Amino acid sequence: MNVNENKISVSEIDASCRVPLLALFGGAALWLVIGLALSIVASLTFHKPDMFANCAWLTYGRVQPAANDLILYGFCIPAALGVMLWIFARLSQIPIVLPLLPIVAANIWHLGVVVGTLVILSGNSTGFLWLEYGRGAFVLLLCAFFLFAISAFATFGARHHRELHVSHWFLIAALLWFPWIYAAANFFLVICPVRGVAQAVIDWWFANNLIFVWLALVGIGAAFYFLPKFAGRPLHNHYLALFAFWTLIIFGTWCGIPQGAPVPAWLPAASTVASALLIIPLIAIAKISVKTVYGANTQCKGGPFCYIKFGTAAFILSSLMLIAQACPHFSRVVGFTWFGPAQTQFQLLGFFAIVILGGFYELMLRVMGCELPYPKFVRVQHWLFIAGLVLLVGSLAVAGIVQGMKLENPKIAFDDVSSATLIAFRFSTTGQLLLLLGSFLFAANIFVMTARWKFGLLKSGWKALNAPLQASEVKS
Amino acid sequence: MKSSFPIFLAVFVALGASFGGFVVGGISQLGTEKQTTVLNSTDTYPLQRTGDATLGLQVYRAQGCAACHTTQVRQDGMTCDVVLMGAGKNLRAVQKVLGEIAPADKDLATNQLPKTIFSGVTKEVAGDNSDKLTGAGAKAEIHINATGADISRGWGIRQSVAEDFLWDYPVQLGSLRAGPDLANVGARYTMNLQLQHLYAPQSVDKNSAMPPFKYLFVVRKKINGELSPDALSLPKGIVPDDSEVIPTDDAKNLAAYLVSLRADVPLYDAPFTPTVSAPAEKK
Structure with a gap:
C-alpha cells in the first residue's frame, strides 16, 4: 500500500473488522458458556459419584477434558485472534487486508472445536492432555489458523508506520509459535507417534508452550497495547518491554516438565532452572504495568481498564504459582494435587479471559459503531468473574496444598486424603457457577449486538428493495 | 527497528531452542529406547x-x-540392609567382627541365619560393614529398599x-x-x-x-x-x-x-532387592 495515500479514517478501519470479529467472538462466547457449563457437570461427580454411572458421554474423564479444551480452544484462542486482528489493523492504520480469510478461518475453527468436542465425548480422544482433539479437528484448526495468519501478516506487512510497536513483537511471536507447537505435537503424538515416555515429554512441552507461553504472548501483548491507551500516556519503558519479551520466550518455553517424572533427570532439571529464571520477565512486566498505570488520571469503574489491570495482576500471580510448582521442595508437596489445575484455571480464566474480555469490551463499541446493548453487564461480569475466580482458584489451591501434605504422610489413608479435599469442591463449584453467570452476560451482549446488526442489515436491505424506483430507471 | 525479518529470525531461534531441546532431544534420547534386562537376571523388561x-x-x-x-x-531415595547369609568356616572371626560393628548380634549362632544385621542404613555404611563381614569369611548381602511416601x-x-x-x-x-x-x-x-x-x-x-x-x-x-x-x-x-x-x-x-500394571522388577535405573515371599493379596 502506498504510504502517501490519503489517511484512512479510524472508523473505516474499525468497520473492516466487524464481520471477522463477530464470527470469532460469537463462537468464542458460545464455547465459553458451554465449556463452563460442562466443567460444572464434571465437578458434580465429586458431589455425587454415581450421578452419570450409566452415561458414557458424561463420565468425568470425558467431560473434564472436553470442558477444558472448550475454554482453551473454543474461547481463548479465537477471542485472542479477534483482539489480535483488531490491534494489527489499528497499528497498521489500514483496514484488514484480505478480510474474507479471517471470516472463513473463524468458521472452520469453530467447526474444528465442534468436531474435537464430539471426539472427546464419544470416547475417541487421543488421551494426551490438552491435545485430546485428534486428527480431524487438528487439520481443521491448523488450516483455520493458517488462513487467519495470512490475513494478519498481510495487514501487518502493509502497515503505514514501519516502526514496530511493542505489541507487534508479542503478537507476531504468537502467530509464529502456535502453528509450530500445535503441528509438532500432533505430528509426533498423533500422526506418527514416538515411542514411550518421549510422548509425555512432548505433551508437557506443548501444554506449557500453549497455556503459559502462547497465552502470555497474546495477553501481555494486548495488555501492553491497551494499558497505555487507557492510562493516556506511553508505555513505561519500551526497552524494558522488549527485555521482558525476550526473557519470556527464552525462559518460558523451557518450563513444564514436572519434577519426579519418569524421564531422564536433565529434562525436569532444565524446566526447574527455566522456571526460576522466569522471575526476571515477571518483574519486568510487573514494573512496566505498574509504572504505566500508577497515578494515571483514569477511573476504571469496573470497565475494560479494570479488566486489563486485574488480568495483568492475575498473570503475575498465576506465573508465581507456576514457579512455585517447579521449586524442588514445594513441587514434592503439590505435584499431582489440585494445585496444578488451580494454576491452569487461573492462567486461562483469571489472566487470559479477563484481559481478552477487557479488550473485547473496549474494541467492540468502536467496531460496531454503537453502544453495548447492556453496558451495565460489563461491570457486573467483572465482579462475578473476580468472585468466581477467588472461590475456584483459592479453594483448589488450598485443597491442593492440604492434599499434598497429607499424601506425604503415608499413615493417613488415601480415603481420608480425598475426603479432606471434598469440602473445597463446594466452593469451587460455586465459583464455577459465578463464572458461568458472568459468561452469560458476555454472551448476551455479543449475541444481542449481532442480532441487532443483522436486523439492521435486513431492514436496510428491505428498504432498498421496497424503495420506489427512480424516474430514470422506469421504462417509458 | 524498521525491518521485521531479523525479528522473525531471532524469535524463531529463541522459541525453537526449546523444540530442539525437549522434542528433538527427547525423541533422540527416549524415542529409540529399547527393552532392558531385569537387574541380576537375564529376563528382558x-x-x-x-x-x-x-x-x-x-x-x-x-x-x-x-x-x-x-x-x-x-521415590525419595533408598536405604540398605546388611543381611548375614552364612557365617563361613570361621564363626569366631565373624562373631568378633559383629562384636565391633553390631554388639547386639555378637553371640550369633549359625541356626539364626540369615539375619539382618543393619537395616535402613546408607549405601556407604552398608558397604563398609558388609566388607568387614566378608573379610572375616562370612557371606553378607546388601539389600536395597526404595523409600518415599508413595x-x-x-x-x-x-x-x-x-x-x-x-x-x-x-x-x-x-x-x-x-x-x-x-x-x-x-x-x-x-x-x-x-x-x-x-x-x-x-x-x-x-x-x-x-x-x-x-x-x-x-x-x-x-x-x-x-x-x-x-x-x-x-x-x-x-x-x-x-x-x-x-x-x-x-x-x-x-x-x-x-x-x-505391575512395575515390580528391579532395574538398573531403579534398583531394589525383591523379597522372596509373594506379596499378599489385598482383601
Whole structure:
C-alpha cells in the first residue's frame, strides 16, 4: 500500500473488522458458556459419584477434558485472534487486508472445536492432555489458523508506520509459535507417534508452550497495547518491554516438565532452572504495568481498564504459582494435587479471559459503531468473574496444598486424603457457577449486538428493495 | 527497528531452542529406547502387554481415567540392609567382627541365619560393614529398599522409570491424584476385584469418590436362577437377587490392562532387592 495515500479514517478501519470479529467472538462466547457449563457437570461427580454411572458421554474423564479444551480452544484462542486482528489493523492504520480469510478461518475453527468436542465425548480422544482433539479437528484448526495468519501478516506487512510497536513483537511471536507447537505435537503424538515416555515429554512441552507461553504472548501483548491507551500516556519503558519479551520466550518455553517424572533427570532439571529464571520477565512486566498505570488520571469503574489491570495482576500471580510448582521442595508437596489445575484455571480464566474480555469490551463499541446493548453487564461480569475466580482458584489451591501434605504422610489413608479435599469442591463449584453467570452476560451482549446488526442489515436491505424506483430507471 | 525479518529470525531461534531441546532431544534420547534386562537376571523388561490388556489401555484412554489417576510412583531415595547369609568356616572371626560393628548380634549362632544385621542404613555404611563381614569369611548381602511416601503407601516397590512405558500408546502418566496411583495396581487387586470395583467402587472401598462405570456392564435376569460363568460375583445388595452383572468386552479388557500394571522388577535405573515371599493379596 502506498504510504502517501490519503489517511484512512479510524472508523473505516474499525468497520473492516466487524464481520471477522463477530464470527470469532460469537463462537468464542458460545464455547465459553458451554465449556463452563460442562466443567460444572464434571465437578458434580465429586458431589455425587454415581450421578452419570450409566452415561458414557458424561463420565468425568470425558467431560473434564472436553470442558477444558472448550475454554482453551473454543474461547481463548479465537477471542485472542479477534483482539489480535483488531490491534494489527489499528497499528497498521489500514483496514484488514484480505478480510474474507479471517471470516472463513473463524468458521472452520469453530467447526474444528465442534468436531474435537464430539471426539472427546464419544470416547475417541487421543488421551494426551490438552491435545485430546485428534486428527480431524487438528487439520481443521491448523488450516483455520493458517488462513487467519495470512490475513494478519498481510495487514501487518502493509502497515503505514514501519516502526514496530511493542505489541507487534508479542503478537507476531504468537502467530509464529502456535502453528509450530500445535503441528509438532500432533505430528509426533498423533500422526506418527514416538515411542514411550518421549510422548509425555512432548505433551508437557506443548501444554506449557500453549497455556503459559502462547497465552502470555497474546495477553501481555494486548495488555501492553491497551494499558497505555487507557492510562493516556506511553508505555513505561519500551526497552524494558522488549527485555521482558525476550526473557519470556527464552525462559518460558523451557518450563513444564514436572519434577519426579519418569524421564531422564536433565529434562525436569532444565524446566526447574527455566522456571526460576522466569522471575526476571515477571518483574519486568510487573514494573512496566505498574509504572504505566500508577497515578494515571483514569477511573476504571469496573470497565475494560479494570479488566486489563486485574488480568495483568492475575498473570503475575498465576506465573508465581507456576514457579512455585517447579521449586524442588514445594513441587514434592503439590505435584499431582489440585494445585496444578488451580494454576491452569487461573492462567486461562483469571489472566487470559479477563484481559481478552477487557479488550473485547473496549474494541467492540468502536467496531460496531454503537453502544453495548447492556453496558451495565460489563461491570457486573467483572465482579462475578473476580468472585468466581477467588472461590475456584483459592479453594483448589488450598485443597491442593492440604492434599499434598497429607499424601506425604503415608499413615493417613488415601480415603481420608480425598475426603479432606471434598469440602473445597463446594466452593469451587460455586465459583464455577459465578463464572458461568458472568459468561452469560458476555454472551448476551455479543449475541444481542449481532442480532441487532443483522436486523439492521435486513431492514436496510428491505428498504432498498421496497424503495420506489427512480424516474430514470422506469421504462417509458 | 524498521525491518521485521531479523525479528522473525531471532524469535524463531529463541522459541525453537526449546523444540530442539525437549522434542528433538527427547525423541533422540527416549524415542529409540529399547527393552532392558531385569537387574541380576537375564529376563528382558518390559514385555509386551497381552492382547486384551493392550486393548484395555484404549478403554482406559477413552474413559479418561488419567484425569484422576497417575501411573507413576515417586521415590525419595533408598536405604540398605546388611543381611548375614552364612557365617563361613570361621564363626569366631565373624562373631568378633559383629562384636565391633553390631554388639547386639555378637553371640550369633549359625541356626539364626540369615539375619539382618543393619537395616535402613546408607549405601556407604552398608558397604563398609558388609566388607568387614566378608573379610572375616562370612557371606553378607546388601539389600536395597526404595523409600518415599508413595512406596510407604504401598503404591509401588520402586520409582517408575521410562522403561515401564516402553510399549504403551498413548502413555497415560496422569497429572492428578484424585484417585490412588495405579502404577502397581496389578499387584494389589485381582481381575475379579477390578471388575467389581469398576461396576460399584463403593462396594470395594466405602468412601471412594470414583464414579461407577456401569455402562461398561450389562445387567440381566439370571437364566433359570443360575449365575452365568461370565457374571461378576458381587456382594449381596448391589443388584437384585434375580439379576446378574455381565462385563462387556471393554470392561474385561480394561480390567486386564489394570491387572497388567505391575512395575515390580528391579532395574538398573531403579534398583531394589525383591523379597522372596509373594506379596499378599489385598482383601
